[in-house]
Amino acid sequence: MPPPLAALAETRRARLAERWTPDQQQRWEAAWASYSQPAQLDHMLACSPFVADLLQRDPEPMLALLASGELQRSLAIGEAEQQLAGILQHGDAELLPELRRFRARHMLRIVWRDFCRLAPTLETTRDTSLLAEASIRCALSHCEAELAPRFGRPLGRHSGEVQELVVLAMGKLGARELNVSSDIDLIFTYPEAGETDGDKSISNEQYFTKLGQALIRALDAVTAEGFVFRVDMRLRPYGDSGGLVHNFSALEDYYQEQGRDWERYALIKARAVTGCADRVAELERMLRPFVYRRYVDFGVIDSLRGMKQMISSEVRRRGLESDVKLGHGGIREVEFIAQCFQLIRGGRDLGLQQRELLPVLAECAELGCLPQSAVDELRAAYLFLRDSEHAIQGYRDQQSQALPTEPGHQAAMARVMGFADWPGYLERIDAHRQRVAAHFRDLIAEPGESQEEETDDLPLWGEDLSAESLQALGYRDPQESVAPLLALRDSKRVLALQVQGRERLEEFMPQLLRACAEAEDPDLALARVLPLVTAVLRRSAYLALLLENPAALDELVMLCAASPWIAQLMAEHPVLLDELLDRASLYTAPDKALLQDELRQQVARLPLDDLEAQMEALRYFKASHTLRVAASELTGRLPLMKVSDKLTWLAEVILEQVLAVAWHNLTAKYGEPSREGGGSGFAVFGYGKLGGIELSYSSDLDLVFIYDSGARGVTAGPRSIDNSVFYTRLGQRMIHILETRMSLGQLYEVDMRLRPSGDSGMLVASTAGFAGYQRDSAWTWEHQALVRARLVAGDESVGEAVYGVREEILRRDRDAVDLAREVVQMRRRMREHLLPSAAAAKGEFHLKQGVGGIVDIEFMVQYAVLAWSRRVPALTQWSDNIRILETLGREGLFEQGECEALTEAYLAYRSAAHQLALQQQADIVPAVDYGEHRAAVTGKWEQLFASCEGDAAGQG
Template identity: 45%
Template structure:
């Protein structure tokens, strides 16, 4: 016999140990109770031949049954329960479990459906009797009571599902996923059930889901998983909700599922995710805070949390949550205006709903950044709000005191007849009964405290969400913009509304705005979208009035607006965030690249909304962790989703780096550092992803002892800008792949291939992952021409072959390139070996004159083919005379000519630090070093700015004339003399 059934059917106890902390209960029963009720119950008890109880015990029982008709009716049916109540405490209350509900001594899971439904109802009735008895005697806390009811609901749901799966086993078998694993119905508990806060006579709000489409296997008949889980869901509702001679278990409400009553009863998780991402409404975000998987395996729970969190919690400060709450507040106020609703302790003014909304608003507003707010339980969140300063301790104490009182009143109302009600009684007798039930000396005392607490709650509620009317009134022309978007467009009206803006070409700007407002996308928007656009324009024009180049900003912002017309919630976020529009204007002014990035990928606006992250790009370790967390949320085998996620990650990080560049928060060198770290983090992840793909198909490469090698024996070497810590916003990656696997051995999989073929395919896979286009673009363009023997060489070379080639066959220009090479990703041991090879090659003794001749010859060849300068008109910053390449070639000469004597010259691979080391060891003068470094930094800064404006690298001749002449002089000195 299990614990709860022992309690229901077990031995009788006659010793009174149960506490009564309600001094008014017994007195109320003696003065106003129904004596016939007690006499009838005593008669029924005696007829059952149960042990004799003392007068004191019957007084305690009388106190409870006089205030609860449900308690009285159930004890009449089960008089043996009386003896269990008198020694009941929260600690001795048996915890409900699936085992209690299903398992009997002789036939596990074999009870018929009628017996199961009776068992569920019997257990529910016993538990409710115990809880009401403890509650009216104030012997159980609110947390204990609501947690127990939640455990009961969880047990009933899971027991029913287990029975149904067994019931359908022979007929339909089991639902399976694509890997042959069994699937179960995922039951998502919403509202108080999800938060562990269920009340005495609550219905339960459920959503049904399953993880993956497929068909059932192993039964006489196969069904699609959709059909199978729909049948299970329907049976589950029947088991819990149907009212029969034994009553019901829980009223089941399915209206919170996608599309409500018109939606499918069961959805797979992909469909659920698509719904919330594309059509999820504001009230559903609030509802989803409390959503909890109450039936399903750990994988189901993880998958659901993965889809839930991005919908509910945004990583920026989510000011749209307040706007949504205002709408919900207005809806509630309309409900309150209905007759009698002011007496509803849940929905009425200052009721339970307002306390929940205060907490939930803070959760949604800050939960993306503060993960401890991402919990379903109000009990856990409310104290944390004071701990972290979201509310004061006094506010939290006040809300908690009010919440406990309101919930106790709710339980009192529902404990009378097991009715789901939150309406305060209007009859005097019922009011006095409720007061005694809650431990008050009369209705007047209870009513006064209730209204006092409710007024405090409502004050806090209004303070949190009330619109700033002064701010709204201060926003010029807001109503006029709304009229403009809703009615016939007037050019004169646009001119008037934008009169404060100092347009450079007024007619052109007005034409642009008129074309936008008249466009098909705007005209056919929903009214709420047009309202949001109007609010945005009113805010935007205020900011634009102080802008020096408003025409350019308008042109670029309109492009972004066209891209977000279908997701106007972004406009709400911009308007609610005081600084977001300012950031938008500044970044659009300074960067055509930024405008293009946002219009192509509107979700990047998320980054704009949080100044804390926008202007503080993460370091390399933080990038690694952020990317790891993103990829952990995706199915391991969904390579396309991971590719797309990495591209979105790159775009969001580059946006943040560009914002810091434009606003000069990061100096040039740090900008390149961050862009280079980003490339390294993505390369390492791409390498691991490619490795996983190939080892799944061919097994692992083996070593000389025939043991599998579980980590890639590969190093990814970066040349040029990636090797030199100088990546720009649109830089490609010059890469070389090197390995040290034994080429004569093979992989250990069923589709075995030799190690050389494996690593060649690994290199191909890496390039594919980097260069393939997804919906979010591609990661990087890749240039492999610097590998040994160029395009005619092997895609992946061994370290030994690479060393041999560099020593015997490489041209001088290839050794020049090696000065700006370093490992970016891969095996640490191989990375160290590559560094040794690089040092070995660079430190070779060279004839300075011959070396100089080759360097000058290569430079002139490049200038002839690549310099796009126009004489006396334009200067090609990179390839022109006195440009970047002249500086790089001089530095490369110094490294190759002097590293044999000064090995410290090989320490770094970037030009700036190489020049600094060269000056330290005396192979270049301090004056020349400063001239080269200053010009190099200035050139690179110009290139960054031109890239952000989507312009080439050519500038007017006079723009950098002084630096160009300085570097040209140093180049001629280098050509004609032995020193720089």
């Protein structure tokens, strides 16, 4: 210890001896003799006059702490409150003195543990917060006991239930991040208006106002023994000019009608510290939509930018550069960075809906809002600054965050912070603050100036908008393009906009027109983006998103210009604009493992029994990843085979979660089905494009549900039902989740016609029923469909049983001629029903149903599997056409050249179909463009089926 501090410690130790009685001195020496770290006493006497004064006045609290061992351990949550409640239970206990003595004892403990580094930073903030919570709850209970005999119980006007005061802790107390000499920000509320039931009846508002005032006095009043916590009520509705308490309904009305963005910011950390769990949950449900918008809320950025400017201005105006909280690079700037992302993204990214700062910063890194390196710097700076704040405040128990100027305090603070001298400490804190300030500066910077200076003077919106302006930008058909712009400008929807929405539109439209002018076809790009603008007029936060992120606007224009399908997707679901913010993510479609991991993270914080929330999350997940696949395909980053893989994996991951949600929902009601072995006993098989790993953007899902359980089994829950009924309802629930239309549309259309007996059969088949049907009743076309059957979700043991049946059926000994005849007849019927009759006459080729098209290849592959699997079992291994064709070539069943030609044709057809889907066009192309591929397909078809064709094929 430096000599000045050592001398100070010696002087203060002498004062202790002067003030104490001989008995106290004797007990002190005995207690201290057994303490494991005696040097801590001199350290504390030198570094905290607050602790020295407490010990001089009364050694008893410290003796009690030493005797109980509380000085050397953390307190459990609730332990301090239990102690205080026990003290106040004594009949002669006076509330105000006892509260203050209790606070003094625990602040002695908290500061001691902090200054001696017995407690990490977050324990200090937690214990101070728990002390405040204990003081609030115990004081409130005491005040209620005094009011009840005078006025009776407050009852709800409609419910008749007893009402209670719910104390909302705001700011650092709400997050349990209180500093050692902090005030506490509170809001008082209660559930329901009404009156008390006593002889002297008063309204609930009057009652709770009196109760709130009594609570504030108990905590805030300064007496001879000090205070407990300074109470600040200015964050309540209407501030100092508003009522002290509001019921839930009044609170909700205020925030819905008059709530401002800074109040949303403040409520992020709000936490009820009194009230029963049901009422607290009701209040949280009420406040959450105000704090967290359901979409990514870039509309709040202007307000946040204003708050940021006010922070910077306040530092300059008040000369707060030496303030570790309010100065540049201080605690407030770290908090602001985290809470900005919470307001902007917290409505969708539920991991941001947390009160504690450090977990929010970690989530920002996880979500890509901030680089991990930035989060590491902010975390380290935050902890160092909070320790510094405690070193300042624990010196004299004063609410200050200013770095000390007095040499003695500087020396004490440097020692507490672990530095040899004050300059060494200053060097470290300046480095931390510079890093924080840099991140703060980079946050929500002002939007860039227009990059098209030469067109800045063009009238691109408003009364002077004209075709000439568009022509000057490079539009090819300005007269055609200006018409919808003028219609939009003069529409009732625009005229009815509120001031903020109109201002955003006026700022956005010139930027949009300039962005579209950079497209290859500006008029087409504008025509495709305008429906999105119309769709979001009343939700102008989306326009703010694009204004704040010019690169996202450029991506939007490029993608919409390239694909009307994407343009329609964005117009119908503007929430997907958020996907344009991260270009790397937009053009990276994850593999299945990453998809599973991402979906797991997105739904992890959603209760499985919150069906609506699960369904919304799944729909966003599907829409966003479908957009990523489409964007990647349009820009050439994904070849066809990968596109189908990605879309198929996406469907599988979604089906797994849909099954998990449906299973949880059903078992919560009925219990699990009783069956031997583990697993759910339920399997989802994909047929068609899903089974063949060939999904496209608008594919429906061909599904078959199969279960395996005892014939007489029942579920194990109190509302027991037959297993077969349970599994049927499980399938129905899955279809409900998949097909229900919500704000983000459906997940998928589901086709169940390939199940045993089709539409007339049971929705869910047992393994025995499935096997019996396939063996005894299935048509040849159903065995063809079985070629593409594949387990996509559910119990693998059930899947293995079904695969066994599939293997058995596909490897049957069949008469090749009879099989060929049935395949050709089915193909003929399909073409008659599904092929547009005029296509061939116009020189057009239907990619799927036309002669030499996709279905012809599929039928030849299916024929080959059914005809030859008995002697070549490898043909049953795969469900996709490409790998079956590879097997046919490898086994010598088709010529290698034929397999390669069929594969090339198949891939060319599907690639064209994908591109046509993105252009919202039918699967019809000029026949001349695909003559070589068609010839290869028809040549092989004739080779296989010439003997049974007759006058078979129609034209296509």
